[in-house]
Amino acid sequence: AQKITQTQPGMFVQEKEAVTLDCTYDTSDPSYGLFWYKQPSSGEMIFLIYQGSYDQQNATEGRYSLNFQKARKSANLVISASQLGDSAMYFCAMREGGDYKLSFGAGTTVTVRA
């Protein structure tokens, strides 16, 4: 079974608007971590934001915030005030318990329009 599901293969957003990227996860471990990475067309993987399962507040990093809904097992990424440089592929990933490994979703392509 898929551990990370990203149902939106591609999205368009107008510059300066906000966009929400969906991510749902599947785990029975009470301790886990959720990550979002950005992959621009140049190919590198850039870490954006992290949320731990026991964190009381939703994670934020600049224009990135994570809408963590534990009961629904969702960890959506919100990008506020989109910029042209936000055009990229975005991956959600999860680490379970004491595991050393990450499981990645298939990714969502975001295209920001001027």
Added chain:
Amino acid sequence: NAGVTQTPKFQVLKTGQSMTLQCAQDMNHNSMYWYRQDPGMGLRLIYYSASEGTTDKGEVPNGYNVSRLNKREFSLRLESAAPSQTSVYFCASMVLRETQYFGPGTRLLVL
């Protein structure tokens, strides 16, 4: 501080040829990883090394071998390349169980 480096950046192989992808990190991280990325499939873990001296299989290990040469270096070897191994390969490293940091990737084409 270069982070995670990978060589080569791009390689073309013929079916049956062998090659080794090199990865090094200068962040003193304990854990290192090899992923492959295919279109529409995200990243899939090939092998990982939780600490120096240990290696373990990931999701798609067939056709690959790895060596954790020391704490800094983790190499991935294709003994007999196949067209199905055409992909982009990423190396990553991690301290404890926090964020993984990725290298720039190696684009491999097997003809």
